[in-house]
Amino acid sequence: MTAPRRRDAAATREAILRAGVEAFTRFGYDGVGVREIAQSAGVTAMLVNRYFGSKEGLFAEVAEVSMAERTVLTGDAATLARDVAAALVSRTAPEADNLDPFLLMLRSASNPRAAEILRAGIEKHVEAHILDVVPELRGTDRAAMALSLIAGFWLMRRVIGSSALNAADEATLAETLESLFRLLLAT
């Protein structure tokens, strides 16, 4: 999409990386080729390997930058359950057009090499951030369980496209989720 200035290594690398985030999040690791990613970045496929070594190398860096950003998991401990529930319902809405690390994970997890990269990224960034906000959860299974619930909701609503979840009233969905998160994230 964004054409890099010709002969600017940093800009070219950045353009490929951002095209990679978009492509891998939308289509998954196996669902997109380096040619398409390169074309979106306005360069040829060769430069993807030039700057990232391989498709897998690009994916690793995409996972790193995508998960380093904070998305659904924001807010302070006091209102965490409600905030997470509301953000989750709003971000998984069918018309929402966002690039979320959970979508990246769900659409690439079926590839074993991608799965290992994703596992490391999840534990380093996403899980660590929950423990930052609610340090009392360390040593319990509840942070990981909250991640499972978030991932499963993303999956069923946005990747599978569950009719029940997409026909449901969003306020009701948020209430149900909030009660689950209160149970998981209580201090």
Place this chain on the structure above:
Amino acid sequence: MTAPRRRDAAATREAILRAGVEAFTRFGYDGVGVREIAQSAGVTAMLVNRYFGSKEGLFAEVAEVSMAERTVLTGDAATLARDVAAALVSRTAPEADNLDPFLLMLRSASNPRAAEILRAGIEKHVEAHILDVVPELRGTDRAAMALSLIAGFWLMRRVIGSSALNAADEATLAETLESLFRLLLAT
């Protein structure tokens, strides 16, 4: 694996179908080719298309037979939360070597055509079975939310391989899950 009798159409078809269940569940729709599936069934790739029209046609039938079976969602309404929690923990154990419809879904959902087939199968079989056991959930979002939790737990524990979930005590995992399912499946 199982070699069909030569010149027995029904047995050959059945062998391909069972090889398809195994292959698609283990490696996902994009992770396996028709050649591999055919070889596991002891036939050539041509017969896959002969009997199922295409790879997608085979996958549709695989999804149908896989989801028609009952796995985690068994038991009666009274002890449902505990039963589902226990079965989920046991079936997602790292050493368990089962062919579960949730694994089929998680490993193939990234392909849009497979996702649509899976959505239909989930709603026809899995969701319908929850409403069979707990008819009071009809019209609420809680059956779909329970499915999200189950899918997310499968994903994080078995497909991603979360260290936290795999290091946790299984009895504690089951307790946490049971409290969540009690909230979702209460009549």
Place this chain on the structure above:
DNA sequence: GTCTATATAATGATAGAC
């Protein structure tokens, strides 16, 4: 720093012999 051209391998699907 970026390109064109290509090597090599795998894919889903089909034609036609037996």
Place this chain on the structure above:
DNA sequence: GTCTATCATTATATAGAC
């Protein structure tokens, strides 16, 4: 009913020119 042989396409990755 099943096979061999093949088509057409696509994939990742690399060599070498400019």
